[in-house]
Amino acid sequence: MARSAVMSTSKLSKIENGRAAVSVVDADRILTAIGVSEAVKAEYMAAARAEATEATAWRLYRRLGYHRKQQQIKAMDDTTTLLRIFQTSLIPGLLQTPEFARAVFARKEIGEEQLSRAVGGRLARQAVLYDPAKELQFVILESVLRWGLVPPAVMVEQLDRIVSVSRLSGVDVRVMPLAGFHADVPGHSFAVRDDRTVTVETVHAELVVTDPRDVDLYVRKFERFSSAALAGDDMRSLLEGIRDEFLRKQETGLERPPGCP
Template identity: 50%
Template sequence: MVGAVREGVKSDIGSTLRELRQASGKEAKVVARSAAMSQSKLSRIETGKLAPTALDVDRILTALGVSAEIRAKLTDLARREATEATAWRLYRRSGLHHHQDAIRSMEHDTRLQRVFQISCVPGLCQTPEYIRGLLRQRELTEEAISRMVSARARRQEVLYDTEKSFRYLITESVLRWRLLPPLAMAVQLDRLITLSRLPNVRVGILPLAADMTEAPTSSFVVYDSRMVIVEIPHAEITTSEPRDVELYLEKFQRFEELAVSGSAMRELAADIRDSFLRGRENS
């Protein structure tokens, strides 16, 4: 099968994935369910009617349980052939909650997740009110918002899996922006403080007063050391190119060295929370 992959990866990743699935003896519906996608989507990928993203490929390979050697070859193919940028409007069209399920599958198979956020509180740390507030800014229907809130709540269960580790870096400005009414922002900051006490969760705040060596330009998530998802205004960019992943790992480390964490982080977050509460009382 390795030989078949070596020949097959030349131009058609879909047929290669199909051959691997057939060789595994797994039914398409079983693989699709494990990969958090519809059976029809898997079929379109396998027949070459739909170009898979790097995230699609990673989820399918995880569902198939392929060897490290085969995974490396197909990952290399995904870097060269996969559609790396997916516009947010396409996720909205198919249902943002479906994309949450796909990310949940990725998180299930990740041992260490690193998140750097410059625009909002990381998804796994958001309260329902915070999620709703952000989504209303996108002018989504109430039904779409409710589905998204439920899907993200399911994702958040992974935080309590102590075999996994989560490292969050958030700029101080994210915590100070009044994206919601003061009370809702205070509740959100309380949740962040509470989560920072979990043994497998590390929350760092990048202070506004930090002596920055570079400007934060985008939010990103690193899954172990194999894949990065970068958020830009119109799209989500996925890469598993080793040099790109290393670039973001190094950037995360540099920012983490400037961040406050532990009791200092909780003290800073509590001060910001209290300022929201004072603002509510004075309004």
């Protein structure tokens, strides 16, 4: 069952023997793996959510391997019907090109084998973009699309990728422009799954929020920004304009922004 629940055998053993607490995510995976009825699952999940918020330090994921973290996220995505992602700092993993994903994981200073496995795990998750049973909504700040994390040539390809994915039937990509008056502050990035679980990434840890009252705060924040963001052709026009700026940087030899090694 450990494999189908996407967790190590040792972790499952500790949970079974009462030597490790069961998180909401763990409970969801285990109950899904053993195939309990929806009524039974709802009862156990309600008990697990009583803990409300959980935090897992990034150093633990580093120890386990970032590819395992990608597998865990994929397992959650596979059981999610409506996924809402609000990004204030980085292009969402589901939209990243292989080159961009490699640059992101390379900054974690891991070996080549671990790097390749992490990138492969992230790219494998992107199959969900083509699942007709899924609804994926993204709201991204314009500043994220201008951030010079990678050379201009990579950003050109990355922006083209987002434009292409935005045309998929089950995908809604919106961009919050820098220009204009804004009635709210973006804060940090987060992902909402089926309006029941929120994942928040902080500097030191990943938080999982499950209290319905708190989840609702994130849902409403997402909806406020989504309603104010550019969508459809307006969004694509903005991205194409930013892409052209990176093209000009590439043509003039500015392969990296000033100050970057």
